[in-house]
Amino acid sequence: MTTRAVVVGCGHYLPERIVENSEFEDSLDTTDEWIRSRSGIERRHFAAEGQTTSDMAARAARNALTQAGLEPGEIDAIIVATSTPDLTFPSAATMVQADLGMTSGFAFDVQAVCAGFVYALSTANALVLSGQARRVLVIGAETFSRIMDWDDRSTCVLFGDGAGAVILEAQEDAGTPQDRGILASDLNSDGRHRDILYVDGGVSTQSTGHLRMQGREVFRHAVEKLAATAEAALAKAGATADEIDWVVPHQANIRIIQGTAKKLGLGMDRVVVTVQDHGNTSAASIPLALSVGEARGQIKRGDLLVTEAIGGGLAWGAVVLRW
Template sequence: MTTRAVVIGLGHYLPERVVPNSEFEATLDTSDEWIRSRSGIERRHFAADGETTSDLATQAAKNALADAGLEPNDLDAIVLATSTADLTFPSAATMVQASLGMTRGFAFDVQAVCAGFIYAIANANALIVSGQAKRIMVIGAETFSRIMDWTDRSTCVLFGDGAGAVILEAQDGAGDKTDRGILSVDLNSDGQHRDILYVDGGVSTQTTGFLRMQGKEVFRHAVEKLAKTATTAMEKAGIDNDEVTWIVPHQANIRIIQGTAKKLNLSMDHVVVTVQDHGNTSAASIPLALSVGVERGQIKRGDVVVTEAIGGGLAWGAVVLRW
């Protein structure tokens, strides 16, 4: 028998404030048509004043627990992916642990920007497969609205806030691709490209900073690297293209999503797309899309799901799982 990390619950949370593209027209040289045509984004959610990343994460976690029919102390761990934690320390994950009333286990953050959820779920999978934990909540949560330069139309219109959570549980499998749960993981990074997507501030420089991005360069790397990591993960799992039910990509830009699907020889009918409603929510993007995909009735038990993301670092990766 083989131990697999199987999804048994999921949930998401979006702040109440919805920001349509038209809201940017008053302060920027932009338009709804310009934003839609270049990104596919129509609207996004922004956190309220005083609403933090751990607040969003806690709400998503509560929804995931309810979906799984579990209590907080049924969990062994929380792994939270974010680049916008409330404080330098302690981790946002421990704040969620406290907010949930979870009094056992352990919690920690993972920081890999938009690839954060892939890295977090890879860590959780390793903890489960090695026997260190039986049930782990994996959360992606961000408040990117806090690091936007509102004078830069090339970036500030692209991002949004939100959170998504999945609960993984150790279950026995046969050890082949028919198992439910995570079948393979592929992780990569290349620090030589850090200057094309970064925040120009941080603790050691005693500044907060804003997100900076070279959009054309990010696009060039994204399509190639996302297609390659997804293919590698599928090969590791022994999964062929015609066995893939859904691609659930990082929701950064519709052109990247379409370009990656084309390179994978998969039609957009096999892709879960939420970018139009959420914008780029960084590490929250994939768990949000998974939760919405299930809510819509797209993702069903037994489906083969390939999920992939790329973010600052550059860091990128993919996970193949059977729902």
């Protein structure tokens, strides 16, 4: 028998404010058609004034706990993937822990920008397999609206806020690719490309900064690297692209999503797409898509999924799991 980290619950939270593309037309040289044609995005959600990343993360966590039929005290660890924490420290994860009323276990953040949830999922899997935790709450949450340059039409129209969460639980299975749970992961980074996607501020520079991106360069790296990491993770899992039921990608840009699916030899009918409604929510995008995909009836128990993402760093990776 083999221990697997199995998803036993998922949930998400989106702020109440919905921002349609047309809202940008009054302040920027852009149009709804321009945004849609280049990104596939139609709308996104923005956090309310005073609403924080940890608040959204806790709301998504509660929804995942409810679906799993678990109480906060039954969770051993919390990992929050975010690049937009409430404070420099303590971690957003410890704030979620307090919000949920947990007085035991441990909590910490992971920062790998848009690839953050993939990194967090892989880390949670390692905690389960090593026996350090039986149940891990893994959350992706972002308030990217706080770091936008509202005069830069190439970036500010792309991003949104939100949170998604999954709960992993240690379960025993046969040790084959037919097992439920995380079957394999593949993580990568290359700091030489830091200048194509970054925030031009931070604690040691004593400024908040804004997101900066060289869109064409990011696109060029994204399709190739996302397909390669997905294939590497599939090989580790002993599976092939033909066996995939759903690709659940980072929701950055519909053209990147389409290009990656094509490289994997998959039709878009096997890809969960939410970018039109959420925009790019960075580390929150994959867990949001997982939760929405399940709610839609697309993702079902026993389905083989591949999640893949790339973000600033550059950092990228993929996880293969059976739902």
